[in-house]
Amino acid sequence: MRRCLLPLLAASVLCQCCSPALAGRASEMINALSSNAQAGLFKHLIDAPDSECRLVSRVFFKGESPKDDSAYYAVRCEPSGDWMVAVKNTGNMPGRVVSCAVVKPLGVECWTPY
Numbered sequence: 001m002r003r004c005l006l007p008l009l010a011a012s013v014l015c016q017c018c019s020p021a022l023a024g025r026a027s028e029m030i031n032a033l034s035s036n037a038q039a040g041l042f043k044h045l046i047d048a049p050d051s052e053c054r055l056v057s058r059v060f061f062k063g064e065s066p067k068d069d070s071a072y073y074a075v076r077c078e079p080s081g082d083w084m085v086a087v088k089n090t091g092n093m094p095g096r097v098v099s100c101a102v103v104k105p106l107g108v109e110c111w112t113p114y
Contacts (some may be wrong), residue, residue, distance in 0.1 A: 026071060026088070026090075027064060030073075039056035040056075042059055042085060043055070047077075051099070052077070052079060053075075053083075054077070056076065056078075058075070058076035059076075060073065060075075060110075061073055062084075062110075062112070063113050064089070064114070065086075065114065069089050072087075073085045073086075074100065081101065082099070082101070082111075083099055084103060084108070
């Protein structure tokens with residue numbers, strides 16, 4: 001029961017973004033959320049057995065990538081560390097989550113804007 005509101009928040013944002021009329025607006029909708037709502041959304045997206053996220057202490061909008069039509073966010077989770085989250089700005093809004101420690105050797109800095 002501890003996470004019953006988080007899926008509802010995530011579902012609300014995701015369902016609104018899934019509408020073809022709202023396609024391309026995922027980042028605008030996420031950026032319009034309060035910092036607490038953003039933290040709840042990203043906690044829900046990141047929290048998994050291999051990426052425990054009990055608390056989101058920081059969210060940073062890196063920017064948009066026209067190359068893959070995604071919005072990129074850096075997210076600090078306790079206790080698992082820093083994560084990069086890519087959210088597609090398409091009607092179905094698929095996303096990807098990767099540890100910042102994994103992309104750093106590739107020259108990608110999580111906390112640097114595009």
